[in-house]
Amino acid sequence: MKATWNGVVIAESDDTVLLEGNHYFPEASLKREYTSFSNHRSSCPWKGQARWLSLFVNGEMLNDAVWYYPEPTDAAQEIAGRMAFGQGVTVA
Template identity: 35%
Template sequence: MAARQPKIPGPDHPITVEKTGRRVVVRVGETVLADTTGALTLQEANYPAVQYVPLADIDSKVLTASTTQTYCPYKGDASYYTISLPDGELTDAVWFYPEPYDSVADIAGHAAFYTDRVDVVVDSR
């Protein structure tokens, strides 16, 4: 297998990572999975902005490591967690980059959630 060549964000595929600067709460129903003021907003090209929440601010009791892995040429190798709740599991609903590429290094130690499976609310204040 050939070595993967990271792609560098640029004018044709911009990526920015900035401090969100507001409270971010992640829920499934009434269950709060994360509540943080330390989130980062990653904006990639024309995709919707993604909130990356510090792993330390996510309730680790609801996370189960998954064997799923994916690759992004701009961010690197992603690993996943399944959210395990009393009324069921949300398989691979959380992803993170254990060793993100240099251009997005700030997201190390942070995880993101699929917003079609959980509610991610950024405080409007």
């Protein structure tokens, strides 16, 4: 699987976890040179609190495009150490 945005591969791995329609990539597969800090947080009743990152590629910013659960609940341990993508990032 590849996650791409603005013509650049952001993450690539054959080891993703599909959960609620989202592919969670291993954290190590994320190309950190394309990420930027975000203050955004969200909460899921069964997965826990998510933190977000923005993407900065070819001079363009995509806010809050990557999320992860730094301390997922026991029920969501399969996504520990993994990141998912949204908001216009193509995963295929």
